[in-house]
Amino acid sequence: MKPFAIWFAVIAVAFGALAVTTVVTRRTEQVFVVVDSSFPMVPVWARVPSELDRIGARDHTEFALATEKRSIHPYRAELGRPTGEPFAPCDFDALDAYADASVADDRILVTTPGSCDTDGLTGWTVVLLTP
Template sequence: MKPFAIWLSAVVVLFGGYALVASSLRETTQVFVFVDSSNPMAPVWGDVQRRLDDIDDRGDAEFALAHGQSRQDELDHSWQSELTLSGVQPFAPCSFDAIDSSREAAEADERILITTSSSCDTSALVDWDVVFLEP
């Protein structure tokens, strides 16, 4: 029984060390998420945090989050492991003119917009993944 315990201990240490090294060498992706907080988002506002939770379930990424409408874009947080949007209510008309003007948007490896199909036109947003929430 003693040789088995020694072998098992060696295997656990070996694979534990491998997992630690592999996770520390894994490259982190920076993802910038922009939440449309204009009037057309009001009917689906309760779904926004659930969608943010789905996005931040990725273990290989760090996230920056901003929200805005009508050229009043506000950074909620810079790079961190979770997406947290609080104290924001949809208001004002929609505009995505300055959506990628922040430093975080420029640095990001991936950019995601959360909006509705009844908000602004998204056809001019190149290299953005657009997530449409529907009522």
């Protein structure tokens, strides 16, 4: 029985060390999230916080948040919320100008169908909130 206990302790310590090493050396991912804040988002605006909570549940991730009109916060551990109400038409021309977008490992757009033309957004994950 004693050899089994020693073998079990050695295996437990080895796997524990492997788990700690994996967690400590894992690279933090940077995710750039853009929330469409144009007129067509009015019917789904109340659902944006729950979608951001779902996106923000990732481990080992930093988030930058913006709307297509302005930056809300740079990279940090928690994903914030856009303030105000949707206004004006949608325009994605300024997205490439955000410094946070250029270094992101992943880019996510939260929008609604028909709000903006997303065909030009290559490499983006588009989350559609339907009314």
